[in-house]
Amino acid sequence: xxxxxxxxxxxxxxxxxxxxxxxxxxxxxxxxxxxxxxxxxxxxxxxxxxxxxxxxxxxxxxxxxxxxxxxxxxxxxxxxxxxxxxxxxxxxxxxxxxxxxxxxxxxxxxxxxxxxxxxxxxxxxxxxxxxxxxxxxxxxxxxxxxxxxxxxxxxxxxxxxxxxxxxxxxxxxxxxxxxxxxxxxxxxxxxxxxxxxxxxxxxxxxxxxxxxxxxxxxxxxxxxxxxxxxxxxxxxxxxxxxxxxxxx
Numbered sequence: 001x002x003x004x005x006x007x008x009x010x011x012x013x014x015x016x017x018x019x020x021x022x023x024x025x026x027x028x029x030x031x032x033x034x035x036x037x038x039x040x041x042x043x044x045x046x047x048x049x050x051x052x053x054x055x056x057x058x059x060x061x062x063x064x065x066x067x068x069x070x071x072x073x074x075x076x077x078x079x080x081x082x083x084x085x086x087x088x089x090x091x092x093x094x095x096x097x098x099x100x101x102x103x104x105x106x107x108x109x110x111x112x113x114x115x116x117x118x119x120x121x122x123x124x125x126x127x128x129x130x131x132x133x134x135x136x137x138x139x140x141x142x143x144x145x146x147x148x149x150x151x152x153x154x155x156x157x158x159x160x161x162x163x164x165x166x167x168x169x170x171x172x173x174x175x176x177x178x179x180x181x182x183x184x185x186x187x188x189x190x191x192x193x194x195x196x197x198x199x200x201x202x203x204x205x206x207x208x209x210x211x212x213x214x215x216x217x218x219x220x221x222x223x224x225x226x227x228x229x230x231x232x233x234x235x236x237x238x239x240x241x242x243x244x245x246x247x248x
Contacts, residue, residue: 048130049073049101051123052116061100064093068232072097073104073116078230083107088137090166091233098135105131161240165233171240174248189231 053059053072061072069076071092075085080092083106089095092103104115108130113120161171169187176183179196189197191207198205201216209217209231218225223238 048123048125049104049133052119052125055119055122056116061097062093064091064233066234068226068228068234070233071095071100073100075100075103076230077232079107079115083110090168096137099137101133102135102137105133105135160244163237163240163244165236165240167231167236171236171243174243175239178243178246178248 050059053061056069056074057063057072059072063072064070070080073092075092077091080086080103083103085092085095085099085103088099088103092100095103107115108125108127112127113125113130116123116125119125161174167188169185172186172189172193173183175189175197176193179193179200181193181196184190184192186193189209194207194209194213195205197209197217198207198213201213201220203212203216211227211229214228214231214235215225217223217231217239218228218235221235221238221242223235226232226234228235
């Protein structure tokens with residue numbers, strides 16, 4: 001029986017080697033092209049924000065679940081206000097997708113991707129790709145509208161507040177009436193209103209609604225004390241309900 005050494009393989013012909021090399025080169029080129037295309041798609045800035053929004057909210061840019069986080073990128077009220085969101089809408093879920101990303105970019109410049117500690121990692125968000133998006137804050141996407149509310153019942157000269165969780169001119173005026181101070185026509189709680197509210201609640205009067213004032217207000221109007229750091233929508237709804245019960 002002829003002896004065959006271990007690991008011995010038949011050597012392909014020159015033509016065979018060339019054909020095999022061509023096939024391998026072609027496969028490598030195609031694979032590299034697909035990988036590059038996938039990478040390019042993954043690094044598209046719009047896709048970056050969409051991935052973060054998918055992680056944060058299921059990519060629902062008008063979401064409000066009552067958890068004190070709003071819109072596609074789940075802004076808190078304080079962050080939305082601090083980075084200029086109120087020039088677009090009172091709360092993030094009422095702003096367009098472009099407007100929310102614009103405010104997110106302002107947040108990203110200051111706080112970095114850590115503003116979304118979990119979803120920035122899952123979505124691959126960086127300062128570079130997040131700030132590369134050009135947005136049309138004039139409203140390229142129609143602004144989502146809040147759920148229509150029925151016309152509130154009239155009580156003589158007083159009209160009951162809609163329980164929408166938003167501090168607007170009517171809620172502000174009713175609160176000022178309740179506190180016994182001048183109704184100044186403001187569409188939000190001014191410092192003087194907050195000080196009067198803090199006096200009613202028996203907390204330190206610094207004119208800022210922080211966690212202590214929020215907790216005291218929640219206790220006063222019978223809302224759940226949820227540890228919120230500011231006046232969240234759930235607390236405002238409880239305040240509006242309380243004011244309605246007092247006929248304010």
